[in-house]
Amino acid sequence: MAVRLRKAADSQTQAGLPDVESIQRYVRGYEAGRHFPGDLYGELYCRVLGLTREALFGPSPRLGSQEPAEEPPVPTAQDAASLAAWIAASNTSDEAIGHLDQARAALAESHTRLPPGPVLADVCRAHRQVQALLHGGRQRSRQTRELFRIDADLLAHASLLLDDVRDDASARAHGSVAALCAEEAGCSPALAFSAQAKTARWEGVRLGRRAGTRHFRRSADLARRGFECSSQSPVSVLLANQEASAAALLGDAGRARRALRDAEEAASGLRAPDPGLSTWSCPRPRQALYALSVAIRLRDPDAALRAADMADAGWASGDPWLYGVWSLIRIGTGTAHVMKGDLDAAAGQLGAVTTLDPPFRIATITGYLADMDALLAQRRFAADRKAAEMREQIRVFTAAACPAASAAAPGLEGR
Secondary structure (H helix, E strand, O other), rough: OOHHHHHHHHHHHHHHOOOOHHHHHHHHHHHOOOOOHHHHHHHHHHHHOOOHHHHHHHOOOOOOOOOOOOOOOOOOHHHHHHHHHHHHHOOOOOHHHHHHHHHHHHHHHHHHOHHHHEEEEEHHHHHHHHHHHHHHOOOOHHHHHHHHHHHHHHHHHHHHHHHOOOHHHHHHHHHHHHHHHHHHHHHOHHHHHHHHHHHHHHHEEEEEEEEOOOHHHHHHHHHHHHHHOOOOOOHHHHHHHHHHHHHHHHOHHHHHHHHHHHHHHHHOOOOOOOOOOOOOOOOOOOOOOOOHHHHHHOOHHHHHHHHHHHHHHHHHHHOOOOOHHHHHHHHHHHHHHHHHHHHHHHHHHHHHHHHOOOHHHOOHHHHHHHHHHHHHHHHOOOOHHHHHHHHHHHHHHOOOHHHHHOOOOOOOOOO
């Protein structure tokens, strides 16, 4: 570099510009931070090094002057007060955010009691309220994180409901965005993983057992990831059971049974009692439903009937009664009886479910019935009058369900 400086300086001296010593003094002064280059010296430095002024010096606070930049002003009390006011400024309040969080929890409970359509509308309404605040962009940082957490749960809930009405693409999209919101909030994405696991499993079911293998594996893996980040919360029990259900669909009996054991251990290790009323809860009857589902998939009707007895015992001892879980237990029990060839017992279970009003005939329920119908269509029941009557009951029940549910493909598994 010294050679380049000298050669360039010699030619500049001939042109009446500063000599090499002047250049060297300037360079040392600049590197020591004593001044910012003026036009002449800046141009010379650029020519010597073959670089642009911006690359060498960056933006100058006083471009065109060799005077040093002004010292930054001394902060005042007014500056601190202005900063405090900016931090405190918000387009919402902690109380308003608390109300949104209460609404989120209430909607998760209403899911277990009401048809999916009205609940989905309310969930979307709450989501829009949260988004209006976030797009306003004037919350305190901790409030923004809290709003993202609430919206992550709402979006995951919307994904579950969209699955219930068979809007697969929207369910998948909402589950993915729920995970992004959880990341922004810095909270666990366990609910988002649960919703995504459900969507993946249903996609596999509609493709059929062989074609759906990739989806079943994805469902099991998502549920496992959710379980690992669920921190002994009630959803950990649900996630372990979801993994078991997907593993059974894969035909992986070992993984399914291990996941069921994980669910039992998670249920016994919860840090606080779970009322079991939320869609993210997994009380004893719902755990029994997953065990029943796994047993049916593994062709073990006796184990399925034992699981159904566990659910009935749970309700008898005061566990919350949820229409979806009760309906699926009844259909699963009937399916186990069909597997054993006892159509009279199966018909009794089916008859109890067919009294459900059409708005409650969600896709999961019609999917369970489709599995039962497939068994009744086997050659061994071809001449059986009872089998024909039951198939007709299933057809009429499904035809009266909402259009999305009535189009459900076969798929016996817990949600």
